[in-house]
Amino acid sequence: MLKLYNTLTKQVEEFVPLNPQNVGMYICGPTVYDYFHIGNARTFIMADIIRRYLEYKGYNVKFVMNLTDIDDKIIKKSIEEKVPASDVAKKYSEAFFEDIKRLRIKPATIYPRATENIAEILSMIKALIDNGAAYNVDGNVFYNVSSFKQYGKLSGKRIDELEVGARVEVMEEKQNPLDFALWKKSKEGEPYWKSEWGNGRPGWHIECSAMSCKHLGETFDIHAGGNDLIFPHHENEIAQSEAATKKPFVKYWLHFGFLNINKEKMSKSLGNFFTARDVLAKYSAEAIRLFFSQAHYRGPVDFNNDLLDSAEKGLEKLKNLRSTIESAVNKNKSGGVDPGFNFQDFEKRFKDALDDDFNIPQAVAVIFDFVKEANRTISDKDNLQLNYYLALKDFLIKTADNVLGIISFEHKEMKSDSLLENELIKILIDVRLKAKNEKNFQLADDIRKKLESFGITLKDTKEGTEFFKRD
RNA sequence: GGCGGCGUUGCCAAGUGGUCCAAGGCGAAGGUCUGCAAAACCUUUAUUCGUCAGUUCGAAUCUGACCGCCGCCUCCA
Known part of the structure; x- marks a missing residue:
């Protein structure tokens, strides 16, 4: 039985999908204004492993990841580089797909883009206005936070306390400083779409509400993202979706811990910024995945080259066993003894670990225990039957390869040997x-x-x- | 100020009331095998879980205080 920590209830809960067979999962994808960084990579990899584990358990997962392809940062970049915003989005979307492929992240079922779902976004904004949750001020449409009684239920924040903080942007048009834009009136020269409130573009939060609803329905199972998205992004998504549909938005909220560099937040201004590409130039995808898999998904993780070196080194153990297995399989000898290896036990331990709020580090430990046990058996007896090696391979493919993605058998086999x-x-x-x-x-x-x-x-x-x- | 998280061996890190005198990876030391290697195997490497006090038959795990670190509250994975 799978249990997971739900940010919404702040508790570990049993996972019961809305539909026993099918799971709907949404993750906030990149804003395509630059190459994504190693912190993003952590989120994408963790979400990938969770998705693959759900599939391992037999669920049919519909995995939706959006691409934010129009927003202020993209517009800023397009002005700097003197190219249309759509070109910026195109360039970095392509880079995004290249990078996630290299990281061995399984493609989503669908990658909806904000600019391709303007109609859905507009109709949700309209529903919000009709329901009294949003208002139009001269072409800018804002969400009225005070209209949603449960605002703050995800982040544990309270509207009255937030207002005291006084760190929110002051905008004359807003009724409440916390109100956020659903539709932004376009300025001269900016890209725009037509709407009944005038030319403009969608606010950031609304696209996720509109696109998740389109592809996963008004209520769906899992919504995941980085810790920092809890507030305001996910809080706002809940407010939008639930005020528009009058139904619960998401059953389980999953949030990933942050990646730090020397205990500091990674940022461009601090000069400790690494794109996933930078890291992939030096380290294998498997090592990066193993590194992230050795820490719990909810906690923070510190990133540096020494740690990646350790992971790369640890991977050798796995690769060496793979080589041993493959050369035994290639020899294809008949006869030999059956060592009576207990595969079920390892599989159970692997499952138990991941069923416990996705304890990926524990699952990795099981894999390494397995490797050790397999090697011990191999060094004990020199006449093992072929079936034993095939079973070792089968286990590793099911777990370390298909779920964790820390080793690849397929890749090795496909490598064309001259x-x-x-x-x-x-x-x-x-x-x-x-x-x-x-x-x-x-x-x-x-x-x-x-x-x-x-x-x-x-x-x-x-x-x-x-x-x-x-x- | 509000909310949240963290502090476990040389390093990373799991564990959150007894089966833990604490998993797994990296590193280090010794040994087996080998002409030598490589790989693999075996052994060793935290009587201790930030500090102090308490609850309990029993605590790394619960409570309180304190120290230290970090995140969110503004765009951010």
Whole structure:
């Protein structure tokens, strides 16, 4: 039974989807005005693992991630770069898709964009006005926060306390400083869409309400995002959606902890800003995923190169076992003994960990325990049956590959090995063997060292020399 | 000022009342195997969970105080 922490109730609750088979999940995607950063990557990866785990459990997940492709930051960039806002959005949307692919993030079921859903947005704004939750002031439409009695139920904030803070933008037109824009009147030269209130563009919060409703319905199961979105973004989404539909918006709210650099918030002004691309240039997607998987999704995480190095190193254990499995499978020997390995137990521990509010670090620990146990069995007995190796592979594909995404079997297999290259390596291995037999260890070691520098590792075993290529 | 989070071994980090004298990863030390390696395996590496006081038969886990760190309250994953 899956339990998860719900920000709305501040409690760990049993997960009961609205429909027993199908789960609707929405995550706030990027504003496409720049490359996304490593903190965004954490959110996307955590959401990805949660989604994959729900699928592992047999749910049919409809996973919706929006792209905010029109907003102030995009307009600002378009002015700076003297290109249309749509070009900025196009460029960074494409970069976004490249990056998430490299991070091995499974594509969403659908990626709705704000600019492609203006009609839905307008009709929701209209419904809000009709319901007395919004008002138009000279082409700007605002949400009337005081009209929604439950405003603050997600973030635990109270309207009267917020007003005292006096840090909210002062705008003459607003009835209440906390009211937020649903529709922004366009200024000269800005992109706009026509509406009954005049030319303008949608406010930030409304697109998520409108698009989640369109694709997941008025009430859906899971809404996720970074911690900082709790207020005001998600609070506003609730206010908009529930005032428009008069129905509960979301059943479970999931929020991810922040990524810090040396305990400080990452920001461009502090100069400690890393895009996901920067990090991918130095580290593998699997290492990045493993690194994030070793901390609980709700807590903060500190990011630096040493930690990524550790993760990359830890991955070696997994990759080495993969190599062992693959060379055993390739040999395809018949006979051998069945070590009586308890796969069910590991699978149960893996499930129990993730059922407990997605305790991904615990699930990773189970994987490493599994690796150790598998290696122990292999080093104990040298005549193991093929089925055993296939079962090891099957387990790792189901868990570490398909759910966590920290190792890939498919990728390895698809890597096109040149026949010529392999034959040449075999010749070198033969030469080295002769050298070894003649006790010419210097030559033998030299060959091994040279091959190593091309990423080819030789391993002497009882059954001869094997070689592995690093990814 | 309001709301929330955090402080566990050399580093990262899970655990939130007994089965924990605390998982897993990295690092370190010794050993097995090997011509030497690599990989793997074995052993060791927190009598202790920010501090103090309390509740309890029993606490890293609950309560209180204190110290330290951080986030949100404004665009932000």
